[in-house]
Amino acid sequence: AQSVTQPDIHITVSEGASLELRCNYSYGATPYLFWYVQSPGQGLQLLLKYFSGDTLVQGIKGFEAEFKRSQSSFNLRKPSVHWSDAAEYFCAVGADYGGSQGNLIFGKGTKLSVKP
């Protein structure tokens, strides 16, 4: 069965520091991978996605993620964090068409706090 693991429940970084949020997935074929961000009391906003091709994908707000098939990972990075990046981040994988067609499988999320 497909699954997504985000090992870090909560991360705190200083403003201006670099950020890496980890995501590992379990999937038999080439996955469709997504990162979403959720501010408190809000819905989810798509940051970036990987479908195929270049394994380094650029997203909005200065985020990027790298797909590494050998490590089953899709880590999210940002070179310099801003206070407004404080939010919860969710990694997700698109479910297989043969089974649960169309839905996303989410990790439990990583809550990011930013110190001034």
Next chain:
Amino acid sequence: NAGVMQNPRHLVRRRGQEARLRCSPMKGHSHVYWYRQLPEEGLKFMVYLQKENIIDESGMPKERFSAEFPKEGPSILRIQQVVRGDSAAYFCASSPRLELRDRPYEQYFGPGTRLTVT
């Protein structure tokens, strides 16, 4: 182009009452998905619908929960005889029509309905 709309944003129900959550997908989107988010948890898939058709309801509890997406109007997630454990945020997402098997899809999320059962 308006995004995915959900209403109400907050809903309070007493145990045993019914809850109706509405979702209007983005213009041009014909696929709707419902997810539930419990406190400190990620989103869990519930049901996937197209107009007048339930495609996958493998994530729906077997009793008390139902969903529809009629030809006209919003998609409705209905919870009958609510219990405290139903308290959660319910998110709707929509995506465009899928034409090819291997065409990737992205889902756009609404702001959610926060259901509180007292």
